[in-house]
Amino acid sequence: MSTTLAWMDRVFAAYWPPVLAALVLFWAYSVITRALAIWAGHEVAFKDPKPARTAKSGASGSMAWAVIKWLVLAVVLACATGYGLFLLLGRPSLPARNAFTTTELLDLLKIGLAVVGGLGAVVALSVAYRKQQVSEAAHVIANDQELREHDKFFNERYGSAAEQLGHERFAVRLAGVYAMTGLADDWPAGRQMCVNVLCGYLRTPYPQNDSTDREVRQEIIKTLLDHVWGHSPQGRPIRMDFRKVQFEDLDLSRRKFSAEMDFEEAVFHGKLTNFTECDFTGVVNFYGATFASEVTSFAGSDFRGAIANFQRAQFIGKTVDFTETNIVSSGLSFEEARVVDGATVSFRGTRAQATSISFENAVMRKAELNFSTVLFMPPDERKFQSRINLRQIAAVGTTITFQDSKINDAVLEFNRAELRDCTINGDRLVLNNTDVLVRDVRPAEAAEALRELSRIVRKAPAPEPAAISASCVWCSPA
Known part of the structure; x- marks a missing residue:
């Protein structure tokens, strides 16, 4: 050592x-x-105490x-x-010079x-x-x-396509749609910008008497929705901004919808707006949208882990069809919506679990809200209880139907609702471990009918396996 x-x-x-x-x-x-x-x-550059992580190599x-x-x-x-x-x-010490040998x-x-x-x-x-x-x-x-040079080339293509979109001639504008779409295919870094330009074209004033411009718009919508671009180079999904856009006879059936599509304050008109058999996930925004088509169909669609926001939407067409949809661990919000002029919002045959459907503060005039033959299944392993929320709705001359439905382990809330000249149909309604909340409902006849339905449910024995059956049909006097 x-x-x-x-x-x-x-x-x-x-x-x-x-x-x-x-x-x-x-x-x-x-x-x-x-x-x-x-x-x-000479100028002397002192070193930055926090130098950049990357620097160009050179001499x-x-x-x-x-x-x-x-x-x-x-x-x-x-x-x-x-x-x-x-x-x-x-x-x-080194030896003397004479002491060295030849070797x-x-x-x-x-x-x-x-x-x-x-x-x-x-x-x-x-x-x-x-x-x-x-x-x-x-x-x-x-x-x-x-x-x-690469960026210069793409910028030139972008400028040319944008100029074509603003041209007076129909054929040139249509060519601009294809040019901008092709540029989005070839230019991942500028893809979101190209999509924004096409969506911006749709937000310009809708042509009432120009069939050629409507054709250009339909081609833009078809081109955007038929493309699957995935994510941008920054890892974000390509967002399609359809806010305040007017859609005529829109067909979006059998597609997937998530947070990258925004329909806030959009207007849907024509004979049919088609969302049948679509898959909805994430937050899908229809806030303030107007559904004026004769038929707006979400029939057969799947809502799984989705939040569909229909807040302040207006339903003024004949039918908004949610029949036979599957709603699991999702929330459909129709809060402050308006269902007027004889419109029908139908959830007939819907299957739901751990789901909330809310019409709180909604306004209904001579309308129909159809929950017939729906099935609300017991909560999942997270014990999230389903809920149908009709709290504070203001309905006049409206029919609310729960006929032949089976609702398990859920909450039906009518607190502070105003139901004038309305019909509530609970014929053959089956409730199992379901609370019916009725407080401050007006008029008194409607409140008494809903309380009677609630008392029937609470007095019934627990099912073993048969479900409790209760029926309540009430019409306010004219």
Whole structure:
């Protein structure tokens, strides 16, 4: 152990002077070069304490200066190594010149030539390294130039397509649709921008008497919805902004809808707006939309883990059809919606679990809300109880139907509802572990009918496996 420590002391004693000298020389070199640059009037760039993570590779300075730096570094290292060995060997004294034999002189000559050869190798390596730096710098410049040309090419295509979309002639505008779509296919970095331009065209004032412009709009809608672009280079889904767009006879059947499609305040008109057999996930926004088509169909669609936002929507067509939909772990919000002019919102045959359907604060005039033959299944493993919320609705001359439905482990809430000249049909309604909440309902006849339905349910024995059956049909007096 003592021998090892003694050897380490000798190594430390041998090398700390040259290492310290090298550090001092490096510091002095840095200070002197900066002082000379400032004295000569040059700008000196001080290093950022938080430098950028990436920097372009390249070469700076002259070739001669690069070779000199490497030679100086090699000489310093050689001197430090030789001096360290000299100290490590106990500072041996060299013999007199006459004491060397011919063989020893030849060996010394070989050592000298080896040192010279080493310095030459250092020069060759420094030149090769310098050439590699220059080559890398040229490669970086070439890549930058290629990227600039690439972006310039796409920007020119973008400008041309946008100009075509604004042209007066129908054929040119239609060509602009195809040009912008093709650019979106070829340009992932600008794909969202191209989609935004096409959606922006749809938000311009709707042409009432221009069939050609309606055809251009239909082609834009078809082109956008038929493309599957996935995600942008930043990892975000391509968003289609259809806010305030007017759609005529829109057919979006058998498609998937999620947060990348926004129909806020859109207007759907014509004979049929078709969302049949679609898959809805995430947040799908129909906030403030107007459904004026004769038939708006969501029949056979699946809502799984979805939040469908129909808040403040207006239903003024004949039928909004949600028949035979599957709604699982989802929420359909029709809060503050308006169902008027004889419109029907139908959930007939719907299958639901862990679901909330809310018409809170909705306004219904001579309308129909149809929950007949629906099946609400017991909660899933998360114990989320289903809920049909008709709280604070204002209904006049409206029919609300629960005929032949089976509702398990749910809540039906009518608190503070106003039901004037309405019909509530609960014929053959089957309720199992379901609470019917009735408080401050007006008029009194409607409140009493709903309380009677609630009392029938609460007084019935628990099912074993048969379900509890209750019926309540009430019409307010004219």
